[in-house]
Amino acid sequence: MQQVLAETDVLVITQGLDDHCHIPTLSAVSNKAVPVVTNPDAAARMRPLGFSNITVLTPGQETIITGQAGGRLKIHATAGALVGPPWTPRQLGLLMREVSSDGERPASLYFESHCDFDSGSLQKGQKSCLAGGPVDVVVSPVVSTMLGVGPASYELVQGASNLVKLLRLLRPKVLLPLLNHDMDASGPLTSILWQKGDEHGVAELLRREGLTDTRVEYPAPPGEALALAL
Known part of the structure; x- marks a missing residue:
């Protein structure tokens, strides 16, 4: 992890909850001067660690x-997951775009960890960060995580419900599934x-929904880089 972080230009954290702003992992980061972009809750937890x-x-x-x-990255925060009562602030989604000065087309990416978003906020961010155009890469859950039994279950992560809507809004070239359902959990x-x-059925889902301009790529193993052709 330290080798990866030594080459990291920015660390982005979209939520202040333990499974996103993970204190044991962050405590092990040796370079506490690495640039961090996050929300107020996570920042309050990270400052005592020395960031x-x-x-x-x-x-x-x-x-x-x-x-x-020397490269520059523009990061625009959008309204992401609602993880508490309706009156609580939403967590972050992040639109990111290279700031290019050499005439090359800048690459762009959207990341939100629950596939939960406010469409109006996302469209405003798209206009500000991408001049209203499509994004190159979307990193999002494609599976829903449910809490409860039967009809009373609560959808914690909304990949199965919101993915198609998200892709219609952002029109990405690449969908990179966030496999946050594939974990060891206890408690x-x-x-x-x-x-x-x-x-594994996402590509077929996109075909059925007419989203054939978006291709599905899967993450590399932890610690390995993933190169995407855009």
């Missing part, structure tokens, strides 16, 4: 990060956690 270069965003705000080699709630949807 010193944190940019805090709320939906509608944006920043530009300069990388180690009293695990007996009523279950998944809805099929990560």
